[in-house]
Amino acid sequence: MTNYLIKGASLPDGSSTDILLRDGLIAAIGAGASDEADGATTIDANGLRVLPGLVDLHTHLREPGREDAETVWSGTRAAALGGFTCVHAMANTQPVADTAGVVEQVWRLGRDAGWVDVRPVGAVTVGLGGERLAELGAMADSAAGVRVFSDDGVCVDDPVLMRRALEYVKAFDGVIAQHSQEPRLTVGAVMNEGVVSAELGLGGWPAVAEESIVARDVLLAEHVGSRVHICHLSTAGSVDIVRWAKARGIPVTAEVTPHHLLLTDEVVRGYDPQFKVNPPLRTAQDVLAVREGLADGTIDIVATDHAPHPSEDKDCEFDAAAFGMTGLETALSVVIESMVLADDVTFGWEDVARTMSATPAAIGRVSDQGRPIAPGEPAHLTLVDPEARWPVVPQELRTASDNTPFAGRDLPGRVVATFYGGRATVLSGQPVEVGA
Structure with missing residues (x-):
């Protein structure tokens, strides 16, 4: 599994931090994250929000x-x-x-x-x-x-x-x-x-x-x-x-x-x-x-x-x-x-x-989801660009059906990356298949 260093992301409370993801967990947060990040792929998260x-x-x-x-x-x-x-x-x-x-x-x-x-x-x-x-x-x-x-x-x-x-x-x-x-x-x-x-x-x-x-x-x-x-x-x-x-x-x-x-x-x-x-x-x-x-x-x-x-x-x-x-x-x-x-x-x-x-x-009694962004917690995270706006084009959505009520609307906030158990399923706004 690839390890990731997320640099400069804004937490839900507005504070900025670095987050190291290793072996499916949040390994470190803050200044020490970079010190432990040997071999990790770095993601520049300046201006992005990180959410559970x-x-x-x-x-x-x-x-x-x-x-x-x-x-x-x-x-x-x-x-x-x-x-x-x-x-x-x-x-x-x-x-x-x-x-x-x-x-x-x-x-x-x-x-x-x-x-x-x-x-x-x-x-x-x-x-x-x-x-x-x-x-x-x-x-x-x-x-x-x-x-x-x-x-x-x-x-x-x-x-x-x-x-x-x-x-x-x-x-x-x-x-x-x-x-x-x-x-x-x-x-x-x-x-x-x-x-x-x-x-x-x-x-x-x-x-x-x-x-x-x-x-x-x-x-x-x-x-x-x-x-x-x-x-x-x-x-x-x-x-x-x-x-x-x-x-x-x-x-x-x-x-x-x-x-x-x-x-x-x-x-x-x-x-x-x-x-x-x-x-x-x-x-x-x-x-x-x-x-x-x-x-x-x-x-x-x-x-x-x-x-x-x-x-x-x-x-x-x-x-x-x-x-x-x-x-x-x-x-x-x-x-x-x-x-x-x-x-x-x-x-x-x-x-x-x-x-x-x-x-x-x-x-839903899902004990390993929705957890705080803290060391030792499962690395289920989402990076969002709050300043981005994107047009909803039904044919470009990845669901198998296109019955969206928001067609033609310009919506704020775009998901940049999603990490499920430390594995990137979305990077740069694009899906990453298992094994890719």
């Missing part, structure tokens, strides 16, 4: 079954280019990741690809059908060591089943990640219910469809004393409920996606299916509320909800198009744009490290 490797708690890699949209290999390469060193692969594959065999298959595909650490998310119910619990214990005991379970894409809307799932995972310190969508309130819905949906004549998705499930599930979590995680929170009301629950001491965590931090339902006026997503893009008031919630800690993390689709699933009328957007390669830049550079919230690079690395790793 980013961790995504919510990624759709599609394999097995939908390799036309994404594979574990292509999706994790895109993740590395976005600065990630760990992703959690959602269970809505074909077949569904509801058994030890399927989660181990995904885990081994990730290990063989070598771009990032792939942690499979197990389904809560068999086939995402919402009728009976999946093999939660077997998946937890498997080689994949699953700790996060979700039917994402489908809500566990049966309160009795949700209660049982919350009770079951307590035995191995698991967490249920809920897709909060009351299905009876969203029949025929394709975008946020409000002024814009009324003007466009599109089926409206009310905020209460999310908020009612969030409220129910935090109360269930309190009742059974178990952890619940709210996926892709998107409304002001949901922020208020989570804030109330945390003040009450309920063990709830929540995530927001980059696109819900930046885009509003106004962009749907052009009927472009690239802006169709679940949950839908909300109002400007909701966007401000989730940004404030992320800044004050009510919302714990940013998660991409990277959801690739082949062109035929998006190149059609809005009503018929698939829900979902890609996000692994743009996530950090969108957070910089919507939070770090914002005038109306206070959010610095230490907050980026907390919400995109340390806390998602803790929620």
